Amino acid sequence: MNKKPGYVFVWPISTRLIHWMMAFSFITAFITSFYEHLLHDHVALGFIFLVIIIYRIIWGIIGPRYATFNTFKLKPSELKEYFVEKIRNRWRKIPAGHNPASSWYTVWAIIVGTVIVVSGLLLYGVQEAKGVFRFLNDDYTDYIYLLEDVHKYASYLFFAWVVIHITGVLVEQFWHRTGMVFAMVSGYKKTEGEDTEVKSLLSFFAYMMIFMAIATYFFIISSNYNFLTLQKYTDIDYEQVHPVFYEKCGECHKIYPPYLLPEKSWKRVMKGLGNHFGEEITEANITKAQQASILAFLEENAAESSKREAAVKVMDSLEKWYPKAVTKTPYWRETHQDIPRSVFKQKEIKDKSNCIACHKDIDRGNLDDMNIIFHN
Template sequence: MNKKEGHVFVWPIGTRIIHWMMALSFTTAFITSFYEHMLHDHVALGFIFLTIIIYRIIWGIIGPQYATFNTFKLRPSQLKHYFVEKVQNRWRKIPAGHNPASSWFTVWALTVGTVIVVSGLLLYGVQEAKGLFRFLNSDYTQYIGILAWVHKYASYLFAAWVFIHIAGVMVEQFWHRTGMVFAMITGYKRTEGEDTKVKPILSFFAYSTILIAIGTYFFIVSSNYNFLTLQKYTNIDYEEMHPVFYNECGDCHKVYPPYMLPKRSWQKIMSSLDNHRGEEITEANITKSQQASILEFLTQNAAETSKREAAVKVMHSLGERRPKNITKTPYWRETHKDIPKSVYKQKKIKDKSNCIACHKDFDQGIMDDMNIIYRP
């Protein structure tokens, strides 16, 4: 006997919470993807999405009535009949479980969602040298572009599919008057059938998934680095690594990580010290032997030798060009194009070349997105 006359209890509370968590995690992850300094939050939200994807696949195998994949209507003839009936009969009866359209949507969403999270984890490891796949950074940076493309457009495809899904729900709500909008809020659908019954062990699984997803999110955002976001590269002590470079170059300005420019750029810089940022550097300032030592250090650790994200992208953007300034590289210009010129005129910044003003620990070789300091 049904608890509510004229309605069927289809979606248990755990399923409803997870449904909205999936919607919220994807939406917020999608939004944060447009902001470099929010990468840490983006990753944390991505782990919620990943947890729910895994849950839904398992739930589709062991879940209660109306939730399992074997109840899905996936034959093309069923999908065709669904849309024909939808057009011809405004007041047709709806099934208690998934109709052909929602069956296809669920399978498609899980497939594309899996592509999103797998490509995201791989990209995080290869490009950022962080997370579970950070070990791939050493050998697979040539695939950054492909992984980024897959992750980006799979997300756009998922977003488009969500809008189609919402449009379908709106049609059900306002044209067919099925009350579909409230089904995933109350758990009840206005139809015929038997109320779903959830075994205690399945309820435990659903609530555990909710707690794991939320716990993972807070575990990630509460600390910069943990086993899920641990980075391959750590701070570099340039003073210990090369005292001459650190002391002589750092006497006038903060040191620049050598991997930010290619070898030929450093050679150009070191061969034109008579006009270095408008200053003349002579042997009285830095001896010839010191200059030679600094140049050797810079070329040995130049962009060509590094797999850090900035180094790889600088080299990719340059082609045959070898500018003397980081701010002249296409990569720098692209990543800073949305920053108003007025920002660089602030007292604490003064110039575009003052990288450490906006990038904490820049002089220790760190270009981490979460270390970006915005000064609007």
């Protein structure tokens, strides 16, 4: 017997919580993906999405009535009949469980969602050299752009699928008057059927997954680095690694990591010390021996020798032109093109070459996105 006459209890509270957590985690992760300095938050939200995808796959196998995959209506003929009836009969009865459209939506969302989280984890490891797949950075940086495209376009596809889903729910709510919007709030659908019942063990599993998703999120954002976000590269103490480079170059400006320019660019820089960005550097400033030592260090640690994201993308952006300044590389221009010129003229920045104003640890070789200082 149903608890509420004229309605069927379809979605238990755990299912409703998971549904809204999936919606929240995806939308907020999608928004944060457009802001480099929010990458850490993006990753934390992505892990909520990952845990929920895993939960939904398992729930589709062991879950209660209306939740399992064997109750889904996935025949093309059923989908066609569903839409024909939907157009023909405004007041048709709706099933208690998944209709053909929502069955296809759920399966498709799980597949595309899995592609999103797997490509995201791989991209995080290959491009950022962080997370559980950071070891892939050594050998697979050639796949950065492929992984970027897969992750990006799968996310766009999922977003489009969400819009279609919301549109369908609103049509049900306001045209067919089925009260569909409130079904995932109250758990009840205005239809015929048997109320669903969730066994204690299944409820325990569902709430454990909810707890795991939330706990993972707070575990990640509570610290910059843990085993889920640990990075392969550590800060470089250039004063210890190469004192001459640190002292002589650092006398006039904050030092730049050698991996930001290729060997040929560093050769141009060191050969042009007579007019070093408007300054004359003589042997009285840096002896020939010191110049040779600095150049050897720069060449040894230039962009060609690094697998860091910036180094790989700087090299990919160059053709046959080797600029003397990092700010002249196509990669730098592309990543900074949306920043208004007025920002670079602010008192605390003054010039676009003052990288440390926004990248606080660049003088230690650290260009981690989470270290970006955002200026309005």
